[in-house]
Amino acid sequence: MTRWLTEAVPRGRVAAFRTLIYLFVAADLVIFTPWVRTRVSVPGDLYQPLLVGRLLPLPTPTETLVTVIFWALLLLALLAATGRAPRLLGWAVCALYLEWMIIAMSYGKVDHDRFGLLVALAVLPTAGRARHGDPTRTEAGGWALRVTQIAVICTYFLAAFAKLRFGGLDWLTGSVLARAIIRRGTDLADLIAQVPYLLIVAQFGIVAFELLSPVVFFLPPRWRHAMVGFFYSFHAVTIATITISFAPHLAAMTSFLPLERVRPLVWARRLVRRDTPDDAPPADPTEADPVPTGQRSTDANPVPTGQGPAGSGAEPALDGQASALGRPLGP
Known part of the structure; x- marks a missing residue:
């Protein structure tokens, strides 16, 4: 079991995964969860912190607190993506993002899709230094990726467990997907919903795939x-x-992938080199395919002197070519 948990992986994979995760944290602040900053306008009485927020304990969010967390986390995540000071920056990003999520999820709604990401942020600082493209294997990095993988699969498996725990078998045969399509469905979903019993089959399939995900x-x-x-x-x-x-x-979930093969900066450099024009002067065409003096001919089918048919005019033409090449006339 220990060998499986700490299966060594290339350091280049750890470096690529670290860069991707920290860049996602920065993107999450400005693309996916900028609405967290609006929580400061909500009355403090509505703030019901999660269990971790009650155990620490953490203060009720204020405009100053949320603004400081936002800008500090954005800056530190971008710095951590470079791979420098992996432990110091990694722990700082983990702590700030955890607080960001506690603020986001303490007003009545908890998203389970954050679990794997939070685990990745918690274990990445333990992986140590890693450089992109480094094939050297590391057990510490392997452990960090493995724990993240387990968290990803637990997200699926426990989601199925929650469906059956709170919804029972009625979740499988109910109108869960139908309600989701009515609330936020697309044109494609409307087409699918018209097929009889397809949504019920899909609900069975979702639970089956989540329960079998540990495979x-x-x-x-x-x-x-x-x-x-x-x-x-x-x-x-x-x-x-x-x-x-x-x-x-x-x-x-990219912790499952061989990310060390993805080298966008290397690919960009190769593309730039390929598009860069050659500054060397063009070669002299006469030097590229040299022909000894006296053997060049402008005639596609030259006829040796004296072998042309009588009255054909071949000899005068060849004599002219020979004169131009500096050869003596006549036999």
Whole structure:
């Protein structure tokens, strides 16, 4: 079990995963959860902190507190994405993002798609230093990725458990997807909803896939990547039908992928070099394919002197060519 938890991975994979996760945190602040800053306008009495917020305890959000967290987290996440000071910056980003999520989820709604991302932020500082493209293997980095993978799969498995715990078997045969389509469905979802019993079949399929998600750990690498690809395709359909993205979960799920093969900066450099014109002067065409003096001919089918048919005019033409090349006339 210990060997499986700490299976060594290339440091380049850890570096790529770290950069992706911290860049996502920065994007999350300005794209996915900028609404957290509006919580300061909500009366403090409505702030009901999560259990972790009550245990620490954390202060009731104010405009100053939320603004400081926003700008500090944005700056530190961008710095952490460079890979410098992985422990110091990593722990700082983890603490600030946890507080950001506590503020976001303490007003009555908790999103389960943040679990894998929060676990990734908690374990990345333990992976140590890692450089992009470094093939050296690290057990510490392997442990960080493995724990993140477990959190991703727990998100699926526990979601199915919650469906059956609170909804029972009625969740499978009810109108869960139908209500979701009415609330936020797309044109594609409207087409799917017209097919009889398809939504019921989809609900059975969702619970089955979530309960069977731990199988991914028992598959060989090639099939494991195929199953992870199915996970991504499931979320693509979810976005296309009921516009739920699960973006933080998708970012954490890249812990399954061989990210060390993705080198955008290297690809960009190669593209720039390929498009850069050659400054060397063009070669002399006569030097590229030299022909010894006396053997060049402008005639496509030259006829040796004295072998042309009588009265054909071949000899005068060849004599002219020979004169031009500096050869003696006549035999």
